[in-house]
Amino acid sequence: MSFEQVLFIIVSLILLASALGAVFARRIMHSALLAVAAFTGVGGIYAILGSHFLAVAQVLIYIGAVAIVLLFAVMLSQQREISGSNPVRKQKLWKNWVTWAAFGVGLVMVLYFTVNLATPTASQEIPLIHTEPATSLEGLSELLFREYLVPFELVSLLLLLVVIGAVVIARKENDPQ
Amino acid sequence: MVGGEVVLSLAWLIPVFPVLAWLIIGLSGRKMQNRGSGIAIPAVLISFLFSLAVLVQVAQGQSYHTSFTWLEWPGFQITFGFQVDPLAAMMLVVVTLVSLLVQIYSLGYMQGDSHYSRYYANLSLFTAAMLTLLLADNYLLLLIAWELVGLCSYLLIGHYFRNPGVPQAANKAFLTTRVGDFGFMIALMAIFNATGTFNFQEIFALAQTGAISQGTLVLVTAGLFLGAAGKSAQFPFQVWLPDAMAGPTPVSALIHAATMVAAGVYLIARSLPLYLVVPQVMQVVAWVGGITALLAAAVGLVVNDIKKVLAYSTISQLGYMMLGLGVGAFFPGVFHLMTHAFFKALLFLGAGSVIHAVHTQDMREMGGLGRRMPYTTLAFLAGSLALAGVFPFAGFYSKDSILAAVYASGNSVLFWMGVVAAILTAFYITRAVVLTFWHQPRSQGAEQAQESSPVMTVPLLILSGFALAAGWLGADFSGNILGGFLGTEFHLPRAIHHYVTRIATVAALGGIVLAIFTYLFRWFQPSVLTQRFPQCYQLLQQAYYFDRFYNRVFVTGTIRVAEFVAWFDQTVIDGLVNAVGRLGKNLALLIAKIDILLIDGFVVGFGHSVGRAGDRVRRWQNGLTANYLLSLVWAVLISILTFKLLG
């Protein structure tokens, strides 16, 4: 087991733990903070895998923007706390066999595929990700501004719209600003 | 001689005159009023004279027979015709004479009756029918005349139909004889089936050659006897005759004494060639006759209505005739038939005279009439002596011959039954005589009684003459003219004949004497006996409860059956029909309903089911986001699985 693998395992464990915590935390604030930790973990994964740019982008976008917005929303919606919202819906859905069946099936599938991939067959070796060499920034930008130019422009338009829209939605009614 | 031939060939006219009389009187309706007798009596007179002429011809050895075809179809032929032979000729004279005398008598008796002409019309029709019966040469024509005679009996019994009980009596007579007629018709069918003809001569010829099977002959003779028993009021059909006394007395005299009831005897006498081949049936005839004679005579002892006494007497005497025929004695039976016609008609007309004068039929209210109605008394006495069988009156000879024949046949039981019946006959008729004519009047009606007018008494006296002399025609001392005339042989050893005669005379005189002691001298009181043996007395009074039995069994039974059938028809059949109707209607409604249900249901149901399905489906959108998400998850999973599995 190489250093990278160990590192990978550690980071993924932290990630998963944070994710679990984010889901099952009693208070939203904790949940949001743990989400931040999860995002960080994901960024770490990207870095280990060799997508350095994406790792940085992850931190910038998610932790720098999404998490902030999350926290703002949490704070705005909790101005008067009333016995906290139940973390987990105590409803049929939790006891519902359909839900757990779905999970069961999904789990089986995931395990099957991963195990499939993890077992070496006669014809090929198990797939490995080569963490070195890392993705070059030049190559990325080449791709982005050449082949994916149109999507790039569209996404920027989308972002613009989203900003405007969010402002419109979130502002107060009687405020004609 | 030529004239004779003509007379005989026209013999069929004899019934025609009374028929014409009937038609004329009948069609004239109300216009006739009291003139009906003026038409009827001359008609009968002509018939009588004609019959005498015929008799003269037949006595000279002539006989006549003619027939014509009535119905014809392939293989079969029914002929009608008439025959004039000694038996028929004798009966023709008897019937027309008695009818004539009765009609003359009725001039007085029925005077003032509101339906005078109808009476004469019916009498004429009856006479015509009876004469046709006598002249018939085949069973079918005889049956037709037979039925016609029965009809006239019904009409005449029911003459006073507004009186209570009269219509029922007429019905009873008709229906009871009808039952017997059923047997007659069965016999006819059997005969025709076996021989293909109804003609007497042909049938007798076939019977004698043995061409008809024994079984058929038994059936035929039994059937004919059933008819005769019905008509002649033998047991068990005797119930109608006493009730028939509800008709006018002259009717009783003519029909129920002399002629119609004699038709049964006549039928048996005519058919004797058939009976001679089936001795077992003859035994039955003899026994029925004997039993009837005895039992009916016994009833005559206790009845108080003078006409009913004579009715039971008639039944009894007819029994004697059947008894005679039953032992194969053609001559005695027919002989007694002739003498009985005269003296019984006499007795009835005499009783009618009494009733006409006293205005009652109950002998307990009579008495002392001997002084007041001498001619009637004389006539009645003559008839009584004839009936009792006292020498030298007519009944003596005829009854005597019957008893002798029975004795000679070897059946001692029957013989002594006849003897006892003779005793009883003498007794009851003497009783009637004494009660009616002797002692003091027991009612005002009897006190004020007067002798009837000559128009009634003259026929009485004429008949008295016959009651006395008629028997002499068949007596031995006169060489048995009648027997020779009829062409029968009747010889018995002198010893037997004397023996029987002595016994018969003792019986008759004994009965008379006993009655005289009881009723005239009043040495015995009948009430002693009636009190000692009340059931016996009741039994006789009620005529062996035949009426009650028949009523309960047949009349009530028929009514019950009719009620049941009516109920059945109404409840079951109508119910069934109604049910079917209802079924049809309900079926139609049901189909309509199904139609509506089905078709509309289909269409509407379709819409509804779509609505309901949509209703169920829309509940998916419960507003729960998590649910939507779950659905998504599932959809993805299933798609992946499907694609993976399908490769």
Next chain:
Amino acid sequence: MIPLSWVLALAGLLFGIGLLGALLSTNAVRMLICIELMLNAVNINLVAFSRYQGQAHGEIVALFAMAIGAAEAAVGLAIFVAVARNSKVIDIDKINLLKW
């Protein structure tokens, strides 16, 4: 040299956790967090395959996904804030005006 399967397993688990949370939680914000988690898991997948192949296409797509996800989170949170002004507590089950 990290086995591909490990990364895929990680992504799958992360996705599952996120999904679980999305299904079971009533709070809108928590739900959004879970959705973000799911998005991240998908991105990990994309990057893994991209790095495995040596091509950068997957990374580009992941980048776009990140951007859009952020945008969507912003809008969603804007909505939730608007709703939360009235009730203060955002129960996802109560936002059901579009239900039948």
